[in-house]
Amino acid sequence: MSQWTHVCGAIRIDGLMVKHGPAKSLIGAKMHENKPTGSEGPIDLDFTYTGYEEGNSSSLNIGTISVSGDLRDYDDYEEIFRWVEELRVSLKPYMMFRSICILIEVEYKQLWLITQEFNKESEPFLKIEPYKNLD
Numbered sequence: 001m002s003q004w005t006h007v008c009g010a011i012r013i014d015g016l017m018v019k020h021g022p023a024k025s026l027i028g029a030k031m032h033e034n035k036p037t038g039s040e041g042p043i044d045l046d047f048t049y050t051g052y053e054e055g056n057s058s059s060l061n062i063g064t065i066s067v068s069g070d071l072r073d074y075d076d077y078e079e080i081f082r083w084v085e086e087l088r089v090s091l092k093p094y095m096m097f098r099s100i101c102i103l104i105e106v107e108y109k110q111l112w113l114i115t116q117e118f119n120k121e122s123e124p125f126l127k128i129e130p131y132k133n134l135d
Helices: 023-030 077-091
Strands: 004-014 044-049 061-072 096-106 110-119 122-133
Touching (some): 077 096, 096 122
Antiparallel strands (some): 004 096, 044 061
């Protein structure tokens, strides 16, 4: 019997810190590097660009990366966490990730939640916590 891991989430990119120009191409290139992959293929990603331009919008949202997938013969939720962290760190010089929320279901075992947190004393940081035991 196969072990499946299901992934669903979103990463919101804030236009406040974006160095305009390379944002779309950088996101497109970086989000496809080292993607977690099951026996039938990798995690799916899609970037939706909202078209934010400085001074022309009431929102600072430049876009959203949707994260989804059904990874067969895969149960390494920590690899998914490391991949999200690598993506966040590699794009940090160019843009700010405002929100990250990704739910990982290691089928019949555990739900994990990846979130980004802010606190006054430090830079934003990523964390992963057990959400619900499925045993």
